[in-house]
Amino acid sequence: DTGVSQDPRHKITKRGQNVTFRCDPISEHNRLYWYRQTLGQGPEFLTYFQNEAQLEKSRLLSDRFSAERPKGSFSTLEIQRTEQGDSAMYLCASSLLTGVGNTIYFGEGSWLTVV
């Protein structure tokens, strides 16, 4: 399978705990994105990497959230001191850097439930 891979698919955690999600993008894709989706809403942009550089962070990404892409390949999204409002699906996507109108391709998402 050469698509975007996310792990874990589902995570239930107690409020106050830390969680980490991993994303493996399509192998030749330089761009990597994290989005958050809550029920009844479309995906909301969280952050963007071009290779290993994090070039933009949304205001939605509070200081409890941190994302890395250390070698320009896989990425991790960590949420510290989780709150119930963090419950959502976290979507990773990737695309090529060069070209025109490149499509972003999504993984299957990581569902987070904070109890």
Add this chain to the structure above:
Amino acid sequence: AQSVAQPEDQVNVAEGNPLTVKCTYSVSGNPYLFWYVQYPNRGLQFLLKYITGDNLVKGSYGFEAEFNKSQTSFHLKKPSALVSDSALYFCAVRENTGGFKTIFGAGTRLFVKA
């Protein structure tokens, strides 16, 4: 700033009938436009996109979309709906000035009745 509006929360259509899912957008310059479909508990799957050229673009599973610059719309269409088309559909826009941020609408749920 970019934005996307999907004015209908839900569209109901009978199997075999044509379907339309509406989308309007706002960008500073010219847009790249996309449609995605989402099935329950799954990620988003790419259907089709408009970059430039012909205003009618064809995509996966028999879907097509028409770009209308004057009306800033990009409606998704299919001539004959299938029950299996029932899903959540998202329209998305990105500015064509080299930007990277793709903005999504809130989604439209399509229900196709047998």
